[in-house]
Amino acid sequence: MKPTDMAKEGTEMTEETEHMIEKNGAKETEHLVSAGDTKEMRAVILSGFGGLNKLRVTKKAMPEPQEGEVKIRVKACGLNFLDLMVRQGNIDNPPKTPLVPGFECSGIVEAMGGNTKGFEIGDRVMAFVNYNAWAEVVCTPLDYVYNMPDDMTFPEAAAFSMNFVAAYMMLFEVANLREGMSVLVHSAGGGVGQAVAQLCSTIPSVTVFGTASSFKHEAIKDSVTHLFDRNADYVQEVKKISPEGVDIVLDCLSGENTGKGLGLLRPLGTYILYGSSNMVTGETKSFFSLAKSWWQVEKVNPIKLYEENKVIAGFSLLNLLFKQGRCGQVKTVVEKLFSLYNQKKIKPVVDSLWALEEVKEAMQRIHDRGNIGKLILDVEKSPTPLMASDSTETSEAGEEEEEHEGDSDNKERMPFIQ
Amino acid sequence: MKPTDMAKEGTEMTEETEHMIEKNGAKETEHLVSAGDTKEMRAVILSGFGGLNKLRVTKKAMPEPQEGEVKIRVKACGLNFLDLMVRQGNIDNPPKTPLVPGFECSGIVEAMGGNTKGFEIGDRVMAFVNYNAWAEVVCTPLDYVYNMPDDMTFPEAAAFSMNFVAAYMMLFEVANLREGMSVLVHSAGGGVGQAVAQLCSTIPSVTVFGTASSFKHEAIKDSVTHLFDRNADYVQEVKKISPEGVDIVLDCLSGENTGKGLGLLRPLGTYILYGSSNMVTGETKSFFSLAKSWWQVEKVNPIKLYEENKVIAGFSLLNLLFKQGRCGQVKTVVEKLFSLYNQKKIKPVVDSLWALEEVKEAMQRIHDRGNIGKLILDVEKSPTPLMASDSTETSEAGEEEEEHEGDSDNKERMPFIQ
Secondary structure, eight states, X not given: OOOOHHXXXXXXXXXXXXXXXXXXXGGOOSSOOOTTOSSEEEEEEEOSSSSXXXXXXXXXXXXXXXXXXXXXXXXXXXXXXXXXXXXXXXXXXXXXXXXXXXXXXXXXXXXXXXXOTTOOTTOEEEEXXXXXOSBXXXXXXXXXXXXXXXXXXXXXXXXXXXXXXXXXXXXIIISOOOTTOEEEESSTTSHHHHHHHHHHTTSTTOEEEEEEOGGGHHHHTTTOSEEEETTSOHHHHHHHHOTTOEEXXXXXXXXXXXXXXXXXXXXXXXXXXXXXXXXXXXXXXXXXXXXXXXXXXXXXXXXXXXXXXXXXXXXXXXXXXXXXXXXXXXXXXXXXXHHHHHTTSOOOOEEEEEOGGGHHHHHHHHHTTOOSSEEEEETTOOOOHHHHHXXXXXXXXXXXXXXXXXXXXXXXXXXXXX | OOOOHHHHHHHHHHHHHHHHHHHHGGGOOSSOOOTTOSSXXXXXXXXXXXXXXXXXXXXXXXXXXXXTEEEEEEEEEEEOHHHHHHHHTOSSSOOOSSBOOOSEEEEEEEEEOSSOTTOOTTOEEEEEOSSOOSBSEEEXXXXXXXXXXXXXXHHHHHHHHHHHXXXXXXXXXXXXXXXXXXXXXXXXXXXXXXXXXXXXXXXXXXXXXXXEOGGGHHHHTTTOSEEEETTSOXXXXXXXXXXXXXEEEEESXXXXXXXXXXXXXXXXXXXXXXXXXXXXXXXXXXXXXXXXXXXXXXXXXXXXXHHHTOEEEEXXXXXXXXXXXXXXXXXXXXXXXXXXXXXXXXXXXXXXEEOGGGHHHHXXXXXXXXXXXXXXXXXXXXOOHHHHHHHSOXXXXXXXXXXXXXXXXXXXXXOOXX
């Protein structure tokens, strides 16, 4: 993959981070810092790309808002499959480590730089951040900050931002979901999958086909019209029910699934690739497997699209926000989504809340596909005693990431949950 | 390209045609047949793939409507760039010759088969036909027949069907044209180009970039925001005005233009391929150039679409209608378009009217890009004396298609006007 501005921005931030760590290295501690301490804050640090042992909670210098930025006292952060890919370094042109992971959070406005009209101290907000979300305090440009609905909780807001915005834009702006259409979504039990299912339910007579691990079926069966086991041959399963195929395929798998997805489209149907989990391997850092995936991905002949009247699209919310400057369009989408939330038509599904110190267990859970809905880091939560022993800072050497049995078979089908 | 059902249908029709010709061969004549003659009719025949000399007007057995079919006394037929490709045999799996070309017409209902509710004798109608349109009488299933607005003339209706339906579906169903967006269309002076420009004008603040031969600019300048000469480097010209690119690219050129078009897209923009005129060469029949174009066309990596947030689509109205059975959806679009016509928001641009016997001159005009708007075959028109000498039936041997000077340079940029 090519170098990206987003990655460059990440690199710059990381250099700043390194500087801060240098200054504050001697003060690092595992102890909680009180919210009143204005000089330091707790944050999750990724010390290098690799396994879970590369993550730890440490103290960092408190960031201060620059011109146009909002300083947020963070209450909750979203954890996405993408964060696992970042941890492995399995993303395009990864930024330098150490870094603070995380792309979304919710909290309370604590201060503002100049030119931040529309926000006041004490506002309850939801925000996108280009890394650095998993911390007690975050500063981010006001274009990425939204005042939350009164009824929305902080965990809900942190579960809302990436998943619902991505699902909405894919269904209604990239594709053109209308009454009577059908949608196929993988990982129907995940954050994006549940957002897709709920948004589909706001349009009459939409059929949702979903794949998910069988143990989740009971929990999510009401949100999806037809559920298949994630190891089933979904192409055959869909065709049994709808021989004509479907109108929209949302794919977070890539690779051979692109051809399968395109093959399942009805005329004028849209296939959207919103992740590329084939890039995730069992290796902790695998540049060569990344390059191989890039070159081996199935390419599409435009004339075949012409003959078959089909549409193929790619969607990356982070690139849209941080590389391509589409904050205004995303803001409009957030307003529409908040309206749907206030009408009680949609509601983020929170799988579980984790303390910052429990980030490893949380990552393992998403890795093992144990979650139904979104995993949230609850910044004010204390680690549960049993789990805390596994998740506090550990030595960097000699600890290998534990992989569950059987995972190696399934890695290439892992979702990349935005 | 792969065999298609549409082509198969065409083949079957052609076999029927051959049978009819066999029966009526002895009766062939150049003289006009009166409208009252119920046994025979005039039609344009393509005797074999090749140059203009393969076209002639002859008499054929009158078709009679089958179950579900409407019999139409044709008043006007549309002539599209696609008909030139058919003549050359430069289409996917071409049907057998001899055949009657033409995919659209307008006229008056003269009879109906069983189960043709909604139509009555004397109705003024617009229709799609899967070949066989260029004749005095056409039978086609009622799904492809639409009652015309009272104010619409027959030439307007024949200029309306393919161009406006294709333009509408591309802009509003494949892409999602909204206020403030920008559109690039090639051959802005052609039938599709003019339909696109008019439909864009129904949405506030849409910017239309168009390419067209310079001599057309004066005539069409009011319909297009920014006009470029068709030999100009349109990528550079667009970027000078809009460095960010455009939201929708409509491409009838294919080949290297696919990459150029994708490169011009803004994030979340849509590139639509609706023709592949690189398949048209100077040769009268060129299987190898066809195969070469197919393989050499630029393929698209879905992961690049993901990184760049882009959409690529193909659109073929004929495949949608005759292979993919989307008549219902097209009917809804026709209704919306008739409503826009009745509100005087759109009006087909007719370039010129030609007698059936003048089909060669008409084809030469579209080949030379002389037209602004649509060329129409006016079935009741008598050939003008001067032109008639060139366009009546000629011997099949020894006559080569006349190519205008300089055409060979421009062939690969010829439009495939749907």
